[in-house]
Amino acid sequence: MGSKGDFSLKVRNKEVVAAMLPMQGHFLPLSNLDLLLPPNDVGVFFCYKKPIAREGDSSLTLKFLSMVSVLKKALAQTLVSYYAFAGEMVQNTAGEPELLCNNRGVDFFEAFADVELRDLNLYNPDDSVQGKLVPKKEQGVLCVQVTRLFPSCVSL
Structure with missing residues (x-):
């Protein structure tokens, strides 16, 4: 199962995480190099060892939800310094793309997948x-998904 992507994924929660502190909205023009190159989305996949729990331990789900909560809080703190990631791309009056730093936030997905890490075709x-x-990515500059893979680990 999962070797050809034939596993199911259920998104349990979707929310927008904004920077912890308010900020004044402003525009950042793109560089000439940014304007020459085609837009590129980068996808990154990390895996972390499952927290230790006994078979049938219901606290494992609570540990996962606790990890998700910590990640959201850390993201909100990080976006204060890296505020551009909480913005969105818009077009200026000349029709060129530019970055609107408006603290729109980052789309944050929490999901569960019925696949083990060893069954993924990496x-x-x-x-x-x-x-x-x-x-x-649907909107904004960045999106994050935290997924619990059953039963082996957590991916980010």
């Missing part, structure tokens, strides 16, 4: 990771 991530474990 040699061809387009089949098993892209679009499921690494979400497609």
Whole structure:
């Protein structure tokens, strides 16, 4: 199961995480190099060892939710310094893209997948990771998904 991306993923929660501190909205023009190159989304997939728990231990879900809460809080703190990631791309009056730093926030997905890490085809991530474990960015500059893989680990 999962070797060709044939596992199911259920998004349990979706919210927007903004910077902890308010900020004054402003525009950042893109560099000439940014304007020449085609837009590129980068997907990153990390795995972390499952917290130690006994078989049938219901506290494992609580540990996962606690980890999600810590990640959201850390993201909100990080966006204070890296405020551009909490913005969105817009077009200026000349029709060129520029970054609106408005603290729109980062889309944050919490999900569960019925696949073990060993069953993912990481040699061809387009089949098993892209679009499921690494979400497609809908709005904003950045999106994050935390997924609990059953029963083996947590991915970010």
